[in-house]
Amino acid sequence: MRDRMEEAYISHWETVGSNDLAIFRIARSDDQLFWDFKAGQYAQLAFWDQPEYDPRPRQFSIASTPSNNSELEFYAVLVREGGEDGKSLGSFTGTLWNHQAIGSKILVMGPAGRFDLTRTDLKQVVCVATGTGLAPFVSMVREQHELYRKTKSFDRQITIIHGVSYSNELGYRDELESLSADNDFGFTYIPTVSRPDQDADYNDSISCGRANDLVRLLLNESHSGRITPVPAKSINNALVGLDNPQQAAYYLCGNPEMIADITSVLEPRGYQIKGRGAQVITEDYW
Ligand SMILES: Cc1cc2nc3c(=O)[nH]c(=O)nc-3n(C[C@H](O)[C@H](O)[C@H](O)COP(=O)(O)OP(=O)(O)OC[C@H]3O[C@@H](n4cnc5c(N)ncnc54)[C@H](O)[C@@H]3O)c2cc1C
Structure with a gap:
């Protein structure tokens, strides 16, 4: 599935309250626009270095408006009871938090969902x-x-x-x-x-x-x-x-x-x- 995903990078990262909540944005690595989407739909996100036991992409609702497809905005929480054993960081969000530096590579595919x-x-x-x-x-x-x-x-x-x-x-x-x-x-x-x-x-x-x-x-x-x-x-x-x-x-x-x-x-x-x-x-x- 990753082979079908587009390469993007983290273009904005801001924490909300504690360090465990973040609003972040991504932009496409080739500077092209993202696809059209409806307000309420989600995208799938993944990293190349997610844990081997669970490399699946994760769904994330898009928080930005459809009128701007140069950047997509997301609102994420760091899951603290996820992972393989249920006691460590979530496999996707644990990796996401390691990639919060602007410019970090991320994979994206979308849009999907009928929540509009x-x-x-x-x-x-x-x-x-x-x-x-x-x-x-x-x-x-x-x-x-x-x-x-x-x-x-x-x-x-x-x-x-x-x-x-x-x-x-x-x-x-x-x-x-x-x-x-x-x-x-x-x-x-x-x-x-x-x-x-x-x-x-x-x-x-x-x-x-x-x-x-x-x-x-x-x-x-x-x-x-x-x-x-x-x-x-x-x-x-x-x-x-x-x-x-x-x-x-x-x-x-x-x-x-x-x-x-x-x-x-x-x-x-x-x-x-x-x-x-x-x-x-x-x-x-x-
Ligand atoms: C359609 C859809 C849209 C989604 N949009 C968002 C979004 O916009 N923002 C977002 O933060 N998550 C969103 N999620 C959840 C997201 O896809 C992942 O499940 C989540 O980030 C955890 O992934 P993980 O690999 O870190 O945790 P895993 O290791 O897979 O652990 C999963 C466990 O984490 C807990 N969990 C999952 N999501 C959350 C959450 N949001 N808040 C608290 N606990 C959670 C649950 O207990 C779940 O069983 C969405 C899910 C779906 C199905």
Whole structure:
């Protein structure tokens, strides 16, 4: 498979909070443009020197907008319980972290996947992400905002609920806050942390509780995690109106437990889970 991949190089690397989260970009080694893609799709990435026991490419959602194919942006977490024995660094991300120097060679193939906004015509789009599962939503919102800037109209309402453990893991927070401050662009950003009691930087401008529990709260269901979900004061009304099986579609990305839990509360409320016209559209990261 590697023989069919294109050669690219790391063109940007920035850590988010700790050293274990990074936003990085790649550019093609021959300076050509990357292929066209839809916001929400993923690429496959690999290195020549991945561990021999698992040299397979890994899928990574593209966080950059389709309007820029000179560089692709990704949002990655260093997996600390991966590898062959399940106790060492993830085989791909362990290698990626060794290659964070600008100019390091990487292999890429893409695009793939059907996790994109054309899957539904519904006007209310609720995007729920855990951790780096935010990446495809960053691409979608960036693209929708570009379209809105060109046309000065936007007929959908997009909400992103982003769940992390600690507030310093809220990648893209500044950008998403500034997009949601643009009142004519129908976008609401709801960051939430699941360990506020262990988070020195936590304050009530951020919601608390797991992402799936904030969704449970808006659906009037009891929470499943340890922390009782509390929406930030500033987004008091933002959860109202999102529970509408006639109007709303849910895009869920990241941790499969979050995806299974939210799906299990949406299905009995009449949301269509599968097939054409599905209102619950999912991307499991593992
Ligand atoms: C369609 C798709 C898109 C993806 N996009 C992204 C992305 O944009 N960013 C990203 O960081 N990962 C993404 N992933 C996950 C990615 O493909 C790898 O599985 C991940 O980087 C771990 O690879 P590894 O070889 O380092 O770990 P491995 O040695 O293969 O260990 C795998 C274990 O790592 C854990 N794990 C995997 N992904 C994550 C994660 N994101 N957060 C926490 N734990 C994880 C799980 O416990 C999994 O069983 C995506 C997966 C899919 C299927």
